[in-house]
Amino acid sequence: MKQLISLLLVTLFAFAWSQDDIIAANSTDYFGDTTLAMPEGDMVDTSMYAKEGPYTIGFINWSTANSWTVQIVNEVQHEASLYPEIEEFITVSSEGDANTQISQIEDMVARGVDAILLIPVAPDAIVPAMEEAMEAGIPIIVFAAKANTEAGTGYVTYLQADELQFGRKQGDWLMEQLGCTGNLIVLNGVTGISTSDARRQGLLDAIAACPDGGTNVKILAEEDASWAYDQGKQATERMLAAYPEIDGVWSQGGAMTQGAIEAFEAAGRELVPMTGEDNNGFLLDWQERVPNGFKAMAASEPTWQSRVALQAALRILQGQSVAPFYALQVPTIYEEDVANYVRPEYSDAYWTNSKLPKEAADALYLNP
Secondary structure, eight states, X not given: OHHHHHHHHHSOEEEOOOHHHHSOGGGHHHHTTOOEEEOSSOOBOOGGGOOOSOEEEEEEESOOSSHHHHHHHHHHHHHHTTOTTEEEEEEEEOTTOHXXXXXXXXXXXXXXXXXXXXXXXXXTTTHHHHHHHHHTTOOEEEESXXXXXXXXXXXXXXXXXXXXXXXXXXXXXXXXXXXXXXEEEEEESOTTSHHHHHHHHHHHHHHHTSTTTTTTEEEEEEEEOTTOHXXXXXXXXXXXXXXXXXXXXXXXXXXXXXXXXXXXXXTTOOOOOEEEESXXXXXXXXXXXXXXXXXXXXEOOOTTHHHHHHHHHHHHHTTOOBOSEEEEOOOEEOXXXXXXXXXXXXXXXXXXXXXXXXXXXXXXXXXO
């Protein structure tokens, strides 16, 4: 994973899939600004998967434990509804359990789906099931997290935001705020999932890049909080109780940061600089506290990547070539532009880097 990300950082090439080939006419508005990055290497020949529709496509989500994973389902289900050639779109969730996900992959194979979209729960445990599905002639499109197998063996293509860059942008900002000195607490997603691990490594790289090598920065404690509000709040409460001097919070998820803000305030502690993600609840809380001097930033992992994964599946089923890996851009939100992203009319659960059309977003997220 580290080698792949390092290669991408050095040799990114701007790339956009031909909308004439894979995008439904009425979905252009949602993907007009989708930019992918392609590493060096040969495009993958997918002619062996080409077939006539209608198609049955399965999506195996890693969990629905947080609002981001729920929104990616909303995004891809809406996208699927735009393609008459998709006869059935099956969505299941593994709820963080590798054995469940293995069974779901096997069930998709038994049902004879034409393609599988997959967010891996565990990088190693599910690999045999993935490779068996590919051997059965069912292409797998991996996104949002990595599995430790190779393109052509365990999947056809894999797409994800550059998670190392995600964590590094957050870490660089936090080091700037603290002058490379101070005590941090860390809120991770789920240790062992490539997304979480790469983001955390980005933080460590940012600390190491300090002029003194980060010797004056101390990580007091870190906990996994599954990118969820309630777990983020509870983890922060525990760390606040244990440490009287906390200078910054590095959180790799917006809902977790929202929980951290509430934990600080409930404990009567002054807010410190915090990183987050483009979760509407966090952005609302951040914007409200800007006049009081609260400092924050947000990186973004787009919820619309599930739409791109579906488009990749359709491209493969049409026999069109794909690259083995696509890296999505990591937009960042700073204090001067938070007002351009926050959506006060929507619930906290909304993620602002979305391609849901207004009518769909209103139906799902509009406050009563």
